[in-house]
Amino acid sequence: MKIPVRYNHVGYAPQCAKIFFVNTKELPCDRLAVDDCFFRIVKVGRGVDGVQVYEGRFRDGTFEHEGLCEYTGELLWSGDFSVVREPGDYTIQIWQENRIEKEMLLFETAPFVISDGWIYRQLLANIKSFYFQRSGVDLLPEYAGKWMRPAAHRDDAIEFHPSMQRKGVWNAHGGWYDAGDYGKYIVNGGVSVATLLLACELADESLCGEPVPCQNQLREAILGGGVESGDGLRQYSLKDEVRFELEFFLRMQDEDGGVFFKVTPEHWDGFVSPKDSDLLQKRMILGKSTTSTLNFAGVLAAAHRVYRGSDAAFAERCLQSAVSAYRWAVARPFVDWPHNTEGSGGYGDEHAEDECFWARAMLYRELQTRGGAFAGMTAAELRPQILEDMENLPPKFGADWRDTQNLGWMGLALQDQDVELRNSARNALEKTAEDIVEAQKHDAYGISLSKFIWGSNGEIANHALTLAVVKRWKKDGCLDDACGSDCGENVGGGEREARGKGLSLDFWCRELLNFIYGRNPVDVSFVTGSAWSSPKFPHHRLSHSDGVTEPIPGLLVGGINCDRQDMHRAPHYPGELAGFSYTDERCSFASNETAINWNAPLTAVLALLCC
DSSP states (O other), X not given: OOOOEEOOSSEEOTTSOOEEEEEGGGSSSTTOOGGGEEEEEEEESTXXXXXXXXXXXXXXXXXXXXXXXXXXXXXXXXXXXXXXXXXXXXXXXXXXXXXXXXXXXXXXXXXXXXXXTHHHHHHHHHHHHHHHTBOXXXXXXXXXXXXXXXXXXXXXXXXXXXXXXXXXXXXXOOOBOOBSSSOEEHHHHHHHHHHHHHHHHHHHHHTOSSOOHHHHHHHXXXXXXXXXXXXXXXXXXXXXXXXXXXXXXXXXXXXXXOBEEEEEESSOOOSOOHHHXXXXXOEEEEEEOHHHHHHHHHHHHHHHHHHTTTOHHHHHHHHHXXXXXXXXXXXXXXXXXXXXXXXXXXXXXXXOHHHHHHHHHHHHHHHTTTTSOBTTBOHHHHXXXXXXXXXXXXXXXXXXXXXOHHHHHHHHHTOSSOHHHXXXXXXXXXXXXXXXXXXXXXXXXXXXXXXXXXXXHHHHHHHHHHHHHHTTTSGGGOSSTTOOSSSSTTOTTTTOSSTTSSOOHHHHHHHHHHHHTTOSTTOOOOBTTSSTTSOSSOBOHHHHSSSOSSOOTTOBBOOOOTTOTTGGGOOOOSOSSGGGOOOOOTTOHHHHBBBHHHHHHHHHHHHHHHO
16 A cells, blocks of 8 residues: 655654654545544664654644645645654554544654765765766776776867758867767756855855864765765765866866857767767867857856865966856857757757856855956956846746856855945845745645656756845844744744744755655655665666666655646656656656766755755
């Protein structure tokens, strides 16, 4: 029988809220009232197996949402065991009271953990996932373990696509594979790198105080030389991993400042290894565009801030390249993206205004620190255009490769030289955070989507990132005075009739993570290797061609997608309603593909919650 309990399959932090749901339509008895059932939290493991630590009652509905879940047809009850804080492994038991047996056990979940360390462990896995996406280099056994592989797709002397009418070859070595395919893209890589650089910047600020042993380990994982990942393997720090992609970006810039759009095979690869792909077809580089060049400018300006303290020469090179790219793009505002999409994703974008704002904002905050012109550009010349951009491009719930303005807003909000722009940016982002939380309050699962689209998990992670960033400057991490400084630990015991009121940004951020890690209609923890329910068959060529049974760990799959663009591949979706539009099958590229731009915001959120 299907388990009707919706909970975080990985774990909860001891001091934070622990809320789960039950789909009453999957209970074995019809017409059960909320007062007919209760739940128990049971500690499991060596020496304590089956010890009850808490018993609680259910509440009709979730948060401020009452009745049926519109996108699943489920009638949900919510249970709260926030008062349980002792670290350990636990299960949730659902019990029914009846006149004959008095108490009857209906269901018991798989174990989950209560621990401060679960987010850190997931952070390490997410950082490591970018190493597994590396192109053109050996993945070494001391880093990759059983997922090691030889170098392929070196891309150090590839031809230009015929549409470019350009002779010769180009060095586009390195970089990350984008998703489930073997393409390498500037626009999607750019929004991913910018998101990870944001995490590095904020982590550096948070971890710069007095050294604490646990913080030292976190600093090494994000900013230092890397750590042991817990499975006996070594791994690079997030900052080092991002630099691997940045080196590829720098190779993608032409001598005139413009930036090539992507590296792609001639045709879509089958589910073959990179080495076999090399033997089957050649790869090419495709032409420059306005959006790819502005995207590059925003990324490289952000890189200047992150690397200037550790490698000044590299940081200066990044800023110089960003200025050169920006000048190329503003002189050519309508250079279209390459329309040849055979063998790779299109990433077509007709509007470059958001990329232009992002690039301007990042250049502005870096040039302010120069005290004069840099490469012939000053901060003063950019400010009037930034003010106009802020009028025309309000923040969205999150950034993505097509809508990048949030990266500009966050860049302005996190600088201190121009207080007027900083305060304006912060006010706008706070309003956006309020809108995200309001959407969460009225959603049955506590998420903020208006529709489940391709990459909905990436959308959810980006919304969580907006909340996590705004939390950095809000007193006590709250949007209103009624909020306490906690992350929801006092929610439990029925003390608040409306859970949505007066809770912190940390609480709502973690609620979005709960959906990603299992508290969702399809009962899946959407990150490979994270839990018993995690995807086993992602649409990911590397995972299906390496001879290893388990998929590469730490990869976030796209998730529920009501448009189901893969129906011609005959995937087996578990239901007709929108909320059941996910299946763990290789053929389901619409719901089960992985992508670096979905992993990046999740990685950033995990890092900021650790800090």
